[in-house]
Amino acid sequence: MVGEQRKKIIIDTDPGIDDAMAIFVALNSPEVDVIGLTTIYGNVYTTLATLNALHLLEVAGRTDIPVAEGTHKTIMNGTKLRIADFVHGKDGLGNQNFPPPKGKPIEKSAPEFLAEQAKLHPGEITVVALGPLTNIALAIQLDPEFSKNVGQIVLLGGAFAVNGNVNPASEANVEAADIVFTCGADVIAVGINVTHQVIMTADDRDKLAASNGKLAKYLCKILGVYYSYHLDAYEIEGVYLHDPTTILAAFLPSLFTYTEGVVRVQTNGITRGLTLLYNNRKRFEEVTEWTDKPSVKVAVTVDAPAVLKLIMDRLMES
């Protein structure tokens, strides 16, 4: 596939073991051209997310791709962050303590880079957001044209009609999500109701390890912590492929089915973080918080065997 036909994507990421897998899948997919990584706290603090993003690009031999560092604070300027190092290890990459990367992030911040690239290539950039959505919300606030300029935002976020993974209400990425869901851009949300269907088993990991794929072998080194966490928290002998599944939605959307509607996010109280889709089936008498807000697409089903096979194949070809 020649350069021009590839979809330009920017991955907003908090690497993260499944983030590493998603980045590698994207780098090995002829359908897309990864034009930048932006970093955010979530699985690790933002500073470490930036180091890990640079490290992963060095592992993949793609130091030509710029990394823009994101915010260190929540959208409400909070500094008390919830960091999921218990899922990914203290270093975010399976406690391997890799040497620090040689590369440096670019001068521009993540929201500046996102707004700049969307303006430079109107309608052409797909932002794939794999972590908390603060950088995307900041880009929306920084540039009122961003929602119009960006081609599509494909985000991993929400737990539509299933329990969250932070608590029964909330999935891990939805802080700042209300701003993104209601910004008017073309948004596709892939929630854990979908990503929990895509499971890489221990056998699949053995296949990766036995392959000649350089990146597949690297991932097998870091996956141990992620498997232990899933055994502990969910009692499954496999791992959920949240981020790699979401990456595929950005360029192979037909692997999923979708519904459409207005999504709002509860921002306080015991159900803080709850994502609620209004399916447009009833005209309410009252004006509600969903009235006159733009609709987004929400993934409902996934062809899980096909998604798993694609992820495996692309990693083993690496």
Ligand SMILES: O=c1[nH]cnc2c1ncn2[C@@H]1O[C@H](CO)[C@@H](O)[C@H]1O
């Ligand atoms: O139990 C968890 N708590 C917090 N974050 C998690 C957990 N499991 C996975 N992730 C991370 O959050 C995103 C999916 O919600 C994924 O990016 C995953 O790396």
